[in-house]
Amino acid sequence: MRARRRREAGRHVLLIGLALIFLVPIYVAVVAASHSAGDLLAAFPYAPGGLLLRNLGRVLIAGFPNAAPVDRMLANSLVMALGISLGKLLISVPAAFAVVFFNFRGRMLVFWLIFITLLLPVEVRFFPTYQITAQLGLLNSYGGLILPLMASATATFLFRQYFLTLPKELADAARIDGVRPLQFLLRIVLPLSRPNLAALFVIEFVYGWNQYLWPLLTTTDTHYQTVVMGMQGMISIASSFGVPQWNLVMAAAILALLPPVLVVVAMQRWFVRGIAAGIN
Amino acid sequence: MLQATSPARTRARPAAAPATRAVFPQRALPLALALPQLLVVALFFLWPTYLALREAFINVNAFGLGGRFVGLANFAYVLTTGSYLHALGVTAEFGLIATAARMALGLLLAEQVQQVGRGRAIYRTLFAWTYAVPAAVAGSLWLFIFNPQVGMGGEILAALGVRWNFLLSSSQALAVVISMTVWQLTAYNYLFFTAGLQSLPEDVLEAGALDGAGPSKRFWRITFPMLAPTTFYLSVVNIIFVFFSTFATIDILTQGGPDNGTATLVYRIYQDAFQNANTSVAGAETILLILLVSALTAVQFRFLGRRGYYQ
Numbered sequence: 001m002r003a004r005r006r007r008e009a010g011r012h013v014l015l016i017g018l019a020l021i022f023l024v025p026i027y028v029a030v031v032a033a034s035h036s037a038g039d040l041l042a043a044f045p046y047a048p049g050g051l052l053l054r055n056l057g058r059v060l061i062a063g064f065p066n067a068a069p070v071d072r073m074l075a076n077s078l079v080m081a082l083g084i085s086l087g088k089l090l091i092s093v094p095a096a097f098a099v100v101f102f103n104f105r106g107r108m109l110v111f112w113l114i115f116i117t118l119l120l121p122v123e124v125r126f127f128p129t130y131q132i133t134a135q136l137g138l139l140n141s142y143g144g145l146i147l148p149l150m151a152s153a154t155a156t157f158l159f160r161q162y163f164l165t166l167p168k169e170l171a172d173a174a175r176i177d178g179v180r181p182l183q184f185l186l187r188i189v190l191p192l193s194r195p196n197l198a199a200l201f202v203i204e205f206v207y208g209w210n211q212y213l214w215p216l217l218t219t220t221d222t223h224y225q226t227v228v229m230g231m232q233g234m235i236s237i238a239s240s241f242g243v244p245q246w247n248l249v250m251a252a253a254i255l256a257l258l259p260p261v262l263v264v265v266a267m268q269r270w271f272v273r274g275i276a277a278g279i280n
Numbered sequence: 281m282l283q284a285t286s287p288a289r290t291r292a293r294p295a296a297a298p299a300t301r302a303v304f305p306q307r308a309l310p311l312a313l314a315l316p317q318l319l320v321v322a323l324f325f326l327w328p329t330y331l332a333l334r335e336a337f338i339n340v341n342a343f344g345l346g347g348r349f350v351g352l353a354n355f356a357y358v359l360t361t362g363s364y365l366h367a368l369g370v371t372a373e374f375g376l377i378a379t380a381a382r383m384a385l386g387l388l389l390a391e392q393v394q395q396v397g398r399g400r401a402i403y404r405t406l407f408a409w410t411y412a413v414p415a416a417v418a419g420s421l422w423l424f425i426f427n428p429q430v431g432m433g434g435e436i437l438a439a440l441g442v443r444w445n446f447l448l449s450s451s452q453a454l455a456v457v458i459s460m461t462v463w464q465l466t467a468y469n470y471l472f473f474t475a476g477l478q479s480l481p482e483d484v485l486e487a488g489a490l491d492g493a494g495p496s497k498r499f500w501r502i503t504f505p506m507l508a509p510t511t512f513y514l515s516v517v518n519i520i521f522v523f524f525s526t527f528a529t530i531d532i533l534t535q536g537g538p539d540n541g542t543a544t545l546v547y548r549i550y551q552d553a554f555q556n557a558n559t560s561v562a563g564a565e566t567i568l569l570i571l572l573v574s575a576l577t578a579v580q581f582r583f584l585g586r587r588g589y590y591q
Contacts, residue, residue: 008396008397011392011395011396012396012399014392015389015392015393015396015403015406018389018407019403019406019407022406022407022410022463023406025418025421025422025425025463026421028421028424028425028432029421029424032424040430041430043435044430044431044432044435046432090316091316091317091320092317094313094314094316094317095313095314095316095317095318097310097313098309098310098311098313098314099300099310099314100300100301100302101300101301101302101303101304101310102302102304102306102307102309102310103300103302103305104306104307104310104311105307106311107300107310110310110311110314110318113318113321113322113326114314114317114318114321116325117321117325118577125325125328125329125332125566125570126549126550127332127549127550127553127559127562127563127566128327128328128329128331128332128335128563128566129324129328130553131328131331132323132324132327132328132331133324136323147320147323147324148324150320150324151320151321151323151324151325152325153317153321156317163301164299164301166301168301168303171301171303171304172303175303175304181304181306181309182309184304206411206412209414210412210413210414210415210416212414212415212416212527212528212531212532213527213528213531213550216531217554228414228416228417228528229416231416231417231419231420231532232416232531232532235420235423235532244430246424246427246430249420249424250420250421250424253417253420253421256414256417257412257413257414257417257418260412260413260414261409261412261413263412264408264409264411264412265405265409265412268404268405268408271408271412272404272408272471275411275468275471275472276471276472276475
């Protein structure tokens, strides 16, 4: 009994130790963001200073020279993340509904056209996709940030799999009762799909927020830059000062990572569900 | 982020005749419902893929005008210049080390959390949150921590006698890049191993305990072999991830340097397309990457059915 309790205590020590190690980078960022740039030149100060709110406020409202203020970038990131997550749900639910509940001419073709996209994520074909986006005149626009990243069937595939688990009798009964397909979708299928909708929303929100390469390629106008891609510009501006402004870079980093981390922690149940379903 | 190659819980995969619950007789309505997605796919998937194929086989002259069909010449050029094979080597080294480290740590965490009596929900939060951190932001943290002049990690390593400067040493640069992805992506492996452990049949584990085998023997003889489907799935996903999702990390931390020591395949395409403005070479490199990732995905789909085995 005592041996077992000792083993349990040992496990907690190990796990808490590892959890703290995972938190070290965030602690370092907070310490750096709470000091002046000059303080960071000497040996690293291991205790937080008193300038955290001032530095956060400064990057948020004033930002870095020749770059958009971070509040603008955060707003753009929010538009992009919501646009991708909601947009994907909006196009993939009807498409999955169509291939599962109807038997129409061209169904096979529609099916394969959509699911072939599972083979190639945008990161692999970013260069030609960039050329198309430029030809369509979508550089420096929210459409250019959002639409190309919606060309993936991950959500469609998940909904298709889920719809196939619904008993066939459900749809049969609806049809016999004279329920029209769209009513069936809105009144019966969507309410049943709520957990899947939530899981997909979390995953796609984080996916959209965390994009780096795509906004880097398609936005040159600071008006459309997102905070994650903006990190690169902020780092190079901050390093160009005589005293590198790492305190401000770390303040911006904290602001950039907080929204997706909070969404995942708050909606953890749905997040884990989505991950386990393979929609990374 | 990763692509969703594999809905892990689903044994069914798109087969020759896709399954259906078809009950509604309408013909135009389903087409209208699928149309928005079809449009997005046509514009931003089919067209770009066609373009990459075309560019890979033509050669555009120095003024960006015209272009003639050159067959496989672009591929021959890419494969014989050495720098592409170098990038392939870097990608493979990065992929193998990072995959092993993330999986080992993820499995350790999952195993230990599974055994504790209390606090599992809290541990799940504490080990899952890093997955939500944007790679570019994690890269910024690492850039500061391991900065040779002002970084805390740099100071500690220097105090330990390491001549630390990852901006000059390509092996140190690769170590920084790999450690960052381990920090960020162990969470993913932890979540999958947790799901795998929870799905193992209790009675087999208990039988092992009754046989009097010690905990470590039980783990390696019984638990670990039964996790094989999860282990296999995760090794493929982690490797694929390194093949296409490392751009932000590399761009923030090392820009592929020093001496191309961290230039992965995706980074190489970016350099050829946007810095060297060589669309033909970038097109050929894109096609090669597509072939590589498709092959890995095919392997994954082929064995996908095995993953759900114990569930």
